[in-house]
Amino acid sequence: MKLLTAARMRELDRQAIEDLGIPGVVLMENAGRGAAERLARCYAEFFPGPVLILAGKGNNGGDGYVIARHLLNWGWQVQTLVLAEPSAIVGDASVNLDILTRMGGQVAFVPDEHRLLTALDELGATRLVVDALFGTGLCAPVRGHYGRAIDWINACGRPVVAVDIPSGVDATHGSLLGKAVRADLTLTFAAPKLGQALYPGWAQVGTLEVLDIGIPATLLAACEEDFRLVTAAEVGPLLPARPATGHKGTFGHLLVVAGSRGKTGAAALAAEGGLRMGAGLVTLGCPLSVQPAMAIKLTEVMTASLAEVDGALALAAGEALRDLWRDKEALAVGPGLGTSEETTELVRKLVRECPLPMVIDADGLNALGPYPSFLRDIPDLQAVLTPHPGEMSRLTGTSVADIEADRVGAARRFALDYRVTLVLKGARTIVALPDGRVRITAGGNPGMASGGMGDALTGIIGGLLAQGLTVESAAVLGVYLHALAGDRLAVRQGNSGLFASDLLRELPAARAALAAGEIEDRLC
Numbered sequence: 001m002k003l004l005t006a007a008r009m010r011e012l013d014r015q016a017i018e019d020l021g022i023p024g025v026v027l028m029e030n031a032g033r034g035a036a037e038r039l040a041r042c043y044a045e046f047f048p049g050p051v052l053i054l055a056g057k058g059n060n061g062g063d064g065y066v067i068a069r070h071l072l073n074w075g076w077q078v079q080t081l082v083l084a085e086p087s088a089i090v091g092d093a094s095v096n097l098d099i100l101t102r103m104g105g106q107v108a109f110v111p112d113e114h115r116l117l118t119a120l121d122e123l124g125a126t127r128l129v130v131d132a133l134f135g136t137g138l139c140a141p142v143r144g145h146y147g148r149a150i151d152w153i154n155a156c157g158r159p160v161v162a163v164d165i166p167s168g169v170d171a172t173h174g175s176l177l178g179k180a181v182r183a184d185l186t187l188t189f190a191a192p193k194l195g196q197a198l199y200p201g202w203a204q205v206g207t208l209e210v211l212d213i214g215i216p217a218t219l220l221a222a223c224e225e226d227f228r229l230v231t232a233a234e235v236g237p238l239l240p241a242r243p244a245t246g247h248k249g250t251f252g253h254l255l256v257v258a259g260s261r262g263k264t265g266a267a268a269l270a271a272e273g274g275l276r277m278g279a280g281l282v283t284l285g286c287p288l289s290v291q292p293a294m295a296i297k298l299t300e301v302m303t304a305s306l307a308e309v310d311g312a313l314a315l316a317a318g319e320a321l322r323d324l325w326r327d328k329e330a331l332a333v334g335p336g337l338g339t340s341e342e343t344t345e346l347v348r349k350l351v352r353e354c355p356l357p358m359v360i361d362a363d364g365l366n367a368l369g370p371y372p373s374f375l376r377d378i379p380d381l382q383a384v385l386t387p388h389p390g391e392m393s394r395l396t397g398t399s400v401a402d403i404e405a406d407r408v409g410a411a412r413r414f415a416l417d418y419r420v421t422l423v424l425k426g427a428r429t430i431v432a433l434p435d436g437r438v439r440i441t442a443g444g445n446p447g448m449a450s451g452g453m454g455d456a457l458t459g460i461i462g463g464l465l466a467q468g469l470t471v472e473s474a475a476v477l478g479v480y481l482h483a484l485a486g487d488r489l490a491v492r493q494g495n496s497g498l499f500a501s502d503l504l505r506e507l508p509a510a511r512a513a514l515a516a517g518e519i520e521d522r523l524c
């Protein structure tokens with residue numbers, strides 16, 4: 001599902017109005033009427049109100065006046081507070097404000113804190129609040145009486161319906177510009193906004209519904225799809241086929257290079273992840289001294305001993321790895337390898353020389369960074385990198401705080417710069433593709449914040465690569481299935497104390513449900 005930035009939404013509005021000649025006031029009418037209808041239906045038990053509409057000076061406020069008009073027409077009691085002087089309301093918003101006033105709608109202008117607070121004090125009982133303060137045009141931190149209005153909304157204890165986006169949420173970045181409304185229902189127009197799919201904005205949105213406001217579908221379809229929220233309908237078709245005549249050779253052989261003394265669990269989870277994802281065969285290459293333990297730990301996975309120094313892979317393992325990758329379809333490298341000098345050098349050599357599509361994680365990433373410019377010199381590199389914010393920080397030399405402040409930007413810049421597929425893990429995992437497109441997954445839960453979940457994801461993506469998916473598809477589908485399995489587990493077990501190995505056990509059923517078309521996506 002497409003996610004629009006504020007700039008893209010403005011451009012769509014411009015095209016509809018200027019290129020196609022749809023008057024802006026018609027779009028505003030469609031937006032306001034659609035919102036009024038949804039609101040009246042969703043909150044029918046609160047009829048006849050009163051409803052309080054808080055309107056800003058821009059077109060979001062304009063939508064608020066249209067909502068007020070229709071609710072009045074349908075017998076609701078409506079009070080509208082405009083947080084600006086009458087002269088500040090212009091254009092389509094002014095047209096609708098005039099109509100509302102002439103119809104006898106109760107409208108008060110509260111352009112400063114004193115008048116706002118007085119009006120709120122004098123307000124009778126309100127049963128429902130409509131936030132029409134700011135939409136996609138918010139461009140600076142919220143201050144003054146706007147901030148007081150947002151505080152009041154958040155403390156009012158009444159259901160809050162946000163028009164287009166909760167005021168204070170940046171429609172593009174999902175950041176909170178000073179203060180932000182916490183809505184129960186957000187009625188957004190034409191398509192969800194990118195900022196509604198990202199934290200912390202996501203948490204302010206409540207239930208998200210998308211209303212058609214008459215922007216032609218052809219315009220929406222033609223607008224470039226830089227950002228998408230991944231849906232079951234989109235990833236279902238990416239699932240590798242499972243022909244009835246298939247055998248283990250049909251479904252690919254994954255080579256996992258992982259583990260060191262004391263870090264055997266990470267290697268086991270990555271290897272089992274590959275098998276649970278449906279790879280026909282998985283071989284784990286690990287240091288000589290840990291191989292016996294791995295062989296006991298892993299029943300279905302084959303193991304290979306590699307040269308080591310002090311329990312971690314040695315540079316001398318390179319020759320054996322060359323033999324190992326020869327008959328494989330994909331490589332997963334990194335979990336539990338450690339960061340010794342020889343292992344680091346080996347990983348860099350492996351990434352440079354191994355011709356297989358690969359997923360690189362954990363210590364594999366630590367071995368690359370910072371600024372792994374050598375990646376650009378590898379011809380036909382097909383790689384998925386799966387850092388968490390700490391690993392991303394080491395890869396980019398940027399602080400974790402800066403990465404978290406702009407997760408989409410950080411992932412996108414890296415993917416474009418190094419021509420890899422970058423999976424930035426965390427709440428709302430971001431998949432950035434080498435051409436700059438970005439995919440965001442809505443699933444996942446706090447139960448997945450536990451050791452080993454990342455190793456499981458590495459195995460899942462590796463398993464998909466082994467079955468022939470492209471790096472882009474393996475990353476998008478792998479992240480989706482990982483989150484889906486985690487969410488199914490959380491439904492049964494709650495969202496704490498979840499084990500990555502439990503998630504892997506859930507994976508085949510999650511995959512089957514996706515294949516059967518049984519998954520209903522949640523927007524928020």
Ligand SMILES: NC(=O)C1=CN([C@@H]2O[C@H](COP(=O)(O)OP(=O)(O)OC[C@H]3O[C@@H](n4cnc5c(N)ncnc54)[C@H](O)[C@@H]3O)[C@@H](O)[C@H]2O)[C@@H](O)CC1
Pocket residue numbers: 013017024027028029031056057058059060061062063133134135136137138139140141142143146163164165189213
């Ligand atoms: N034709 C269109 O463009 C349509 C727009 N629609 C609505 O219009 C909204 C966008 O409208 P606008 O672009 O007018 O902008 P908004 O109504 O979102 O608000 C921005 C207004 O507030 C001011 N402002 C921005 N940041 C501020 C701050 N921190 N403190 C105080 N004032 C601030 C701006 O100068 C501008 O006047 C959409 O979200 C949607 O609700 C809909 O009516 C559908 C059609």
Ligand SMILES: [K+]
Pocket residue numbers: 060131132133134135162163164165166167
């Ligand atoms: K709003």
